[in-house]
Amino acid sequence: xxxxxxxxxxxxxxxxxxxxxxxxxxxxxxxxxxxxxxxxxxxxxxxxxxxxxxxxxxxxxxxxxxxxxxxxxxxxxxxxxxxxxxxxxxxxxxxxxxxxxxxxxxxxxxxxxxxxxxxxxxxxxxxxxxxxxxxxxxxxxxxxxxxxxxxxxxxxxxxxxxxxxxxxxxxxxxxxxxxxxxxxxxxxxxxxxxxxxxxxxxxxxxxxxxxxxxxxxxxxxxxxxxxxxxxxxxxxxxxxxxxxxxxxxxxxxxxxxxxxxxxxxxxxxxxxxxxxxxxxxxxxxxxxxxxxxxxxxxxxxxxxxxxxxxxxxxxxxxxxxxxxxxxxxxxxx
Amino acid sequence: xxxxxxxxxxxxxxxxxxxxxxxxxxxxxxxxxxxxxxxxxxxxxxxxxxxxxxxxxxxxxxxxxxxxxxxxxxxxxxxxxxxxxxxxxxxxxxxxxxxxxxxxxxxxxxxxxxxxxxxxxxxxxxxxxxxxxxxxxxxxxxxxxxxxxxxxxxxxxxxxxxxxxxxxxxxxxxxxxxxxxxxxxxxxxxxxxxxxxxxxxxxxxxxxxxxxxxxxxxxxxxxxxxxxxxxxxxxxxxxxxxxxxxxxxxxxxxxxxxxxxxxxxxxxxxxxxxxxxxxxxxxxxxxxxxxxxxxxxxxxxxxxxxxxxxxxxxxxxxxxxxxxxxx
Ligand SMILES: Cc1ncc(C[n+]2csc(CCOP(=O)(O)OP(=O)(O)O)c2C)c(N)n1
Ligand SMILES: [Mg+2]
Numbered sequence: 001x002x003x004x005x006x007x008x009x010x011x012x013x014x015x016x017x018x019x020x021x022x023x024x025x026x027x028x029x030x031x032x033x034x035x036x037x038x039x040x041x042x043x044x045x046x047x048x049x050x051x052x053x054x055x056x057x058x059x060x061x062x063x064x065x066x067x068x069x070x071x072x073x074x075x076x077x078x079x080x081x082x083x084x085x086x087x088x089x090x091x092x093x094x095x096x097x098x099x100x101x102x103x104x105x106x107x108x109x110x111x112x113x114x115x116x117x118x119x120x121x122x123x124x125x126x127x128x129x130x131x132x133x134x135x136x137x138x139x140x141x142x143x144x145x146x147x148x149x150x151x152x153x154x155x156x157x158x159x160x161x162x163x164x165x166x167x168x169x170x171x172x173x174x175x176x177x178x179x180x181x182x183x184x185x186x187x188x189x190x191x192x193x194x195x196x197x198x199x200x201x202x203x204x205x206x207x208x209x210x211x212x213x214x215x216x217x218x219x220x221x222x223x224x225x226x227x228x229x230x231x232x233x234x235x236x237x238x239x240x241x242x243x244x245x246x247x248x249x250x251x252x253x254x255x256x257x258x259x260x261x262x263x264x265x266x267x268x269x270x271x272x273x274x275x276x277x278x279x280x281x282x283x284x285x286x287x288x289x290x291x292x293x294x295x296x297x298x299x300x301x302x303x304x305x306x307x308x309x310x311x312x313x314x315x316x317x318x319x320x321x322x323x324x325x326x327x328x329x330x331x332x333x
Numbered sequence: 334x335x336x337x338x339x340x341x342x343x344x345x346x347x348x349x350x351x352x353x354x355x356x357x358x359x360x361x362x363x364x365x366x367x368x369x370x371x372x373x374x375x376x377x378x379x380x381x382x383x384x385x386x387x388x389x390x391x392x393x394x395x396x397x398x399x400x401x402x403x404x405x406x407x408x409x410x411x412x413x414x415x416x417x418x419x420x421x422x423x424x425x426x427x428x429x430x431x432x433x434x435x436x437x438x439x440x441x442x443x444x445x446x447x448x449x450x451x452x453x454x455x456x457x458x459x460x461x462x463x464x465x466x467x468x469x470x471x472x473x474x475x476x477x478x479x480x481x482x483x484x485x486x487x488x489x490x491x492x493x494x495x496x497x498x499x500x501x502x503x504x505x506x507x508x509x510x511x512x513x514x515x516x517x518x519x520x521x522x523x524x525x526x527x528x529x530x531x532x533x534x535x536x537x538x539x540x541x542x543x544x545x546x547x548x549x550x551x552x553x554x555x556x557x558x559x560x561x562x563x564x565x566x567x568x569x570x571x572x573x574x575x576x577x578x579x580x581x582x583x584x585x586x587x588x589x590x591x592x593x594x595x596x597x598x599x600x601x602x603x604x605x606x607x608x609x610x611x612x613x614x615x616x617x618x619x620x621x622x623x624x625x626x627x628x629x630x631x632x633x634x635x636x637x638x639x640x641x642x643x644x645x646x647x648x649x650x651x652x653x654x655x656x657x658x659x660x
Binding site: 061090091095097100104109113119122125129150157324326328330331 | 355356358384389390392394395398401402403404406407408425429434435437438440441443474475477489494496497498499520523525526527
């Protein structure tokens, strides 16, 4: 990665980290309801892959741990936070919530809450790309535990069979809620499960963004060149509990500390400092600026935005009636 | 007007729409090279090729989700599920993805896909191949459900479903694919909402849909000839939404209602129509509405038991006679 890109991505990753930490705080303050799945610890995964892809051009889909993926694709952090606040200005107009962030314009095709649900949707997006003949690819980010769903295998089979332009990124954080991967899955290294479908697969460290980036470049090139699907497994760790009501009794504090020593942001920061591209003081300033932006713009916007109107409760269930009348009434012109 | 079979009508709708729009595709098990279990996609593979006529692996959840994902980008997939009994495996994607994506994205994404499936009890297919499942589909927000009772509807409903931006489930019937009927020669779009007066009458309304419309029509004939009772038959080709106005209008005229469904009674078209009658025109009633429905059993294999489980026109006649105190 070029030095300028590394500095930009560090800035983005700090935003992603601080954004998520601020969500945590807002949740404690009861500004955010429902389930809230946070991303700290895994930032190099999404960032490394998307640096190798084309955010806003390639189609991205993921699960419920979706804020950072949306922002990385180009969604406005203000709209994402407003969505968590349930406001009309939210990315899904307050109808979706934390697990259902969407930004159609930026080709972020959404967060979905059924574990494994996005697998076939991603392949379908790739099918549409194939039919239309574009150079986009579909990228599906999901967790390790999602691979125990039947649709994982169904989708790999179809994607390989029809050579669909889809990249599956497995963020292997070693847990599905409170069940460690050894206790749920016969094979810890997920890329091995893909071999049966004749899909090239790779595994790498998910904490060092440059390693992720190099592996992702290979993956993205493969898919974009029309060679069909690819599976990339990134070994990573989530610092916080699965969602908000998780006291992490299923793992040790020592294990957590070990992973925190390989923090994706600090790895990149220390490398930039070592290379003389920035100082520790620069980094501290960056953190302060990021916090100020989140507070003065993101939170302020979310606080001040209006609630959806109750009269609009049933809006968006179906397509706008007026536009569908020929088919609903049979009175086609 | 051409006199063609139900399956031919469905095939024609596919063909016309695929010829018109390169983004209309179809997919399902054995629909391509083999021509379709019920011939509904016959000849399309040869004409449009494997990219648009997709023989899928036996992965209902997977290929249904794949079709839905493609529809997010404006592709219009017609997804055939060989038998409605297998649709359970696809329901997660139908209900959680297709039906909800528009709402949970605040209107940004839509899933303009069509699901077609053969439902109903055929002949001795046993418990896992005889389900009637319209009740499962008709209570899902964001999903339209229609069910054709004749070739004209089979053609026109599919045409409209493909064009409509909402996901539509089309419930067909295994016993009806060879039924013949008149279909307009020109392009025809059947409304996805509303209901049809299949026979006009004054003394009682018989509500049916799909195959039970035919029981009702036959029953009306018998009631007229043998008992001097004039029955109106309403074809509820749209199960979601149900036609509140049409139901109210007919019951307000006849003041009596019988609902005939091939499905089991709890939680179904019958209970829903009665609820609508209660809400819309309770005081128009001269007698309590009656349901004709199948027994609540996994469909038996034995021929006699199967016949006993599924109602027919005679059960409709009996229900009406009871309503008039003649039985
Ligand atoms: C179909 C389904 N089953 C169960 C759940 C409950 N659930 C939510 S997240 C989760 C664990 C998923 O773990 P993983 O795929 O590894 O992703 P991670 O949360 O670690 O990012 C479970 C069991 C669900 N949302 N959907
Ligand atoms: Mg996990």
